[in-house]
Amino acid sequence: MARPSLREKIIDAALECFHEQGFLGCSVQDITDAAGAPKGSFYNHFKTKEALALEVLQRYVDAVRVGMLFEGDRPPLERLRAHFEYLIERNKDLDFARGCMIANFTSEMADHYPDMRTALDHAMTRWSTAITSLLRQAQIDGKLSQAKDPERLARFMICAWQGTLMRARIAKIHQPFDDFFALIFEDLLA
Amino acid sequence: MARPSLREKIIDAALECFHEQGFLGCSVQDITDAAGAPKGSFYNHFKTKEALALEVLQRYVDAVRVGMLFEGDRPPLERLRAHFEYLIERNKDLDFARGCMIANFTSEMADHYPDMRTALDHAMTRWSTAITSLLRQAQIDGKLSQAKDPERLARFMICAWQGTLMRARIAKIHQPFDDFFALIFEDLLA
Numbered sequence: 001m002a003r004p005s006l007r008e009k010i011i012d013a014a015l016e017c018f019h020e021q022g023f024l025g026c027s028v029q030d031i032t033d034a035a036g037a038p039k040g041s042f043y044n045h046f047k048t049k050e051a052l053a054l055e056v057l058q059r060y061v062d063a064v065r066v067g068m069l070f071e072g073d074r075p076p077l078e079r080l081r082a083h084f085e086y087l088i089e090r091n092k093d094l095d096f097a098r099g100c101m102i103a104n105f106t107s108e109m110a111d112h113y114p115d116m117r118t119a120l121d122h123a124m125t126r127w128s129t130a131i132t133s134l135l136r137q138a139q140i141d142g143k144l145s146q147a148k149d150p151e152r153l154a155r156f157m158i159c160a161w162q163g164t165l166m167r168a169r170i171a172k173i174h175q176p177f178d179d180f181f182a183l184i185f186e187d188l189l190a
Numbered sequence: 191m192a193r194p195s196l197r198e199k200i201i202d203a204a205l206e207c208f209h210e211q212g213f214l215g216c217s218v219q220d221i222t223d224a225a226g227a228p229k230g231s232f233y234n235h236f237k238t239k240e241a242l243a244l245e246v247l248q249r250y251v252d253a254v255r256v257g258m259l260f261e262g263d264r265p266p267l268e269r270l271r272a273h274f275e276y277l278i279e280r281n282k283d284l285d286f287a288r289g290c291m292i293a294n295f296t297s298e299m300a301d302h303y304p305d306m307r308t309a310l311d312h313a314m315t316r317w318s319t320a321i322t323s324l325l326r327q328a329q330i331d332g333k334l335s336q337a338k339d340p341e342r343l344a345r346f347m348i349c350a351w352q353g354t355l356m357r358a359r360i361a362k363i364h365q366p367f368d369d370f371f372a373l374i375f376e377d378l379l380a
Contacts, residue, residue: 022298024214097301106356107297108212111287120360149372156350156369159357163349166296170310179346187378 007045009035060101076134096172128154197235199225250291266324318344
């Protein structure tokens with residue numbers, strides 16, 4: 001049985017490598033080097049590079065902090081706004097680079113790795129389901145029109161978010177985030 | 191001077207290879223093999239693989255047919271709708287696979303290839319500028335409220351489109367396109 005700490009180090013290193021260079025852009029050797037692990041140890045911990053990517057995705061999705069949508073006492077729409085503001089700050093700290101790992105893995109892997117495609121689907125569904133329940137609460141509180149469809153809005157919102165993050169990455173400007181906030185919060189959710 | 195036809199064959203083959211396998215997912219050898227060209231001929235035509243990718247992007251963007259936004263006599267918003275319907279049909283013909291090459295190149299290349307990043311920015315700007323002028327015409331025609339900001343709507347719309355196409359690719363379902371049409375055309379542009 002391999003030491004858990006080495007396994008963790010490999011996952012942490014892979015999260016950085018994959019996010020910075022992409023799945024195909026870094027090799028197992030790059031990852032084990034970054035982790036300070038002997039290359040030969042990799043396959044004691046992971047069957048394949050894809051298996052590692054699946055663990056990395058899980059770790060990444062946890063870091064997106066969907067959980068924060070349910071933390072604190074603020075009204076649902078304020079928590080939703082804070083969630084996207086958190087994601088924007090995180091992205092600006094990286095000088096608009098790297099994008100979302102869900103989007104990157106979709107580009108590189110969705111067509112060729114069925115398990116990854118399933119995992120990406122779960123990640124997006126988990127996210128939109130969480131936002132749906134927040135929007136439902138906002139309707140109960142009278143802060144969102146009953147005429148709105150929370151499920152559709154939530155699904156659309158995270159798609160729009162993905163494109164927004166991509167656009168910010170290309171132009172390295174804040175404007176796409178301003179557009180997102182204006183049209184989602186001041187228009188669609190108003 | 192190399193024969194133009196071989197150069198064209200390489201670009202055509204690269205468009206298929208890059209779209210299917212990604213920039214890093216296929217080698218120069220893969221591309222020249224697909225083009226039926228000797229590998230050694232590649233560098234007679236292109237300085238680097240990135241230089242080829244830049245030409246491929248241009249070819250791809252032309253095929254997205256931004257020009258169709260200005261064809262025919264139909265009202266602007268109908269032409270806009272037809273444009274996205276065309277893109278959806280094209281994507282369904284590929285069984286929801288491959289995504290948009292602009293998004294794929296962003297994931298793989300935007301952070302590491304400055305010329306590609308600039309080209310991606312131009313592609314997105316050209317697209318949103320075209321849609322902006324259509325929305326302005328719709329305002330002149332009284333079909334879109336003067337309170338709407340055509341530039342912002344156009345910029346946001348193509349970001350939302352990118353995320354929508356990504357979501358459809360992951361789930362291989364039509365629903366993200368339905369969400370896009372409902373919230374863009376029946377809500378934001380209504």
